[in-house]
Amino acid sequence: MLAYSLTALNLALTITITWLAHKQRLTIIRLNTQLTIAQYDAAHDDLTGLLNRRAILAHLEKQLDAARPVSVALLDLDDFKGINDTHGHDAGDAALTEAARRLKALPVTIGRLGGDEFLMVTTADERTGFAHAAAAQAAIANARIDAAGQTVQLSATAGVAHATGGVSAPELLRRADRAMYGAKIAGAPIRAYHDQIPDVPAHVPQRRRTYRP
Numbered sequence: 001m002l003a004y005s006l007t008a009l010n011l012a013l014t015i016t017i018t019w020l021a022h023k024q025r026l027t028i029i030r031l032n033t034q035l036t037i038a039q040y041d042a043a044h045d046d047l048t049g050l051l052n053r054r055a056i057l058a059h060l061e062k063q064l065d066a067a068r069p070v071s072v073a074l075l076d077l078d079d080f081k082g083i084n085d086t087h088g089h090d091a092g093d094a095a096l097t098e099a100a101r102r103l104k105a106l107p108v109t110i111g112r113l114g115g116d117e118f119l120m121v122t123t124a125d126e127r128t129g130f131a132h133a134a135a136a137q138a139a140i141a142n143a144r145i146d147a148a149g150q151t152v153q154l155s156a157t158a159g160v161a162h163a164t165g166g167v168s169a170p171e172l173l174r175r176a177d178r179a180m181y182g183a184k185i186a187g188a189p190i191r192a193y194h195d196q197i198p199d200v201p202a203h204v205p206q207r208r209r210t211y212r213p
Contacts, residue, residue: 045112047093048100056111060121060169070163071129073120074176075103075136076184078155080116087147092116094145095154102139108132119173126162130192133160137190157183161193 043055051059063070077083077099084092096116103110109121120136122129140156159180163172175193181200183191191197 045100048097048112050100050103050118051109051111053111053113056109056113056119056121057169059109059111060119060172063121063123064163064167064169064172068123069125070172071122071124071126071133071160072163072172072176073122073129073133073136073158073160074113074173074180075118075120075133075140075156075158076180077116077140078157083147083152087150087152091145091147091152094147095152098143098145099140099154099156102143103136106132106136106139108136110136126192129162130160130190133158134190141189156189158190159183159193160190 043051045052050056060070060072077095080092080095083095096112099118100110100112103118103120106120111119111121113119118136120133122132124132137156137158140154143154145152145154157180159176159178159182161172161175161179167175178197178200179191179193182197183189185198
């Protein structure tokens with residue numbers, strides 16, 4: 001009888017230990033999943049699923065710190081305010097998500113800086129960086145959305161700058177902003193930075209020129 005009781009006790013302990021170990025594994029899996037989701041959410045834009053402002057700027061800083069060849073492109077949706085004003089904010093959200101969907105297909109790192117502006121970071125030479133920026137601009141220019149039964153054609157303007165001589169991230173982005181402004185006043189879809197491009201005037205909204213996370 002004693003031997004039977006000990007056997008039963010050992011079996012019960014084994015079952016209990018197995019169940020506790022299984023429960024612990026499930027808890028660890030759940031916590032790891034929650035951590036992964038939290039880390040993703042912290043680095044990505046809720047609407048578009050692209051890297052958010054803080055994450056894309058941190059990525060740019062990392063590439064510059066590694067002394068890699070880096071090109072950046074700022075892409076601004078054209079007449080985004082008009083889309084919102086004419087068709088409503090749902091149409092504006094649709095424009096942003098469709099633009100992001102097309103940008104995700106490109107072999108570069110892209111994030112949403114905020115509003116209707118995207119930042120593309122390419123770790124490549126100047127010519128390749130410009131080619132990727134041109135592909136991004138063309139991808140958006142080929143996009144359309146449906147706004148309550150009306151087809152809305154999207155377009156974007158891009159400014160490109162290549163890192164040279166230990167340039168800082170804020171300065172590199174200011175150069176890309178100047179290039180984008182130069183493209184807009186020239187009516188061009190894309191422009192690369194050079195010294196002769198005029199600076200962005202003081203009356204232009206400042207939101208684009210604040211590049212700290």
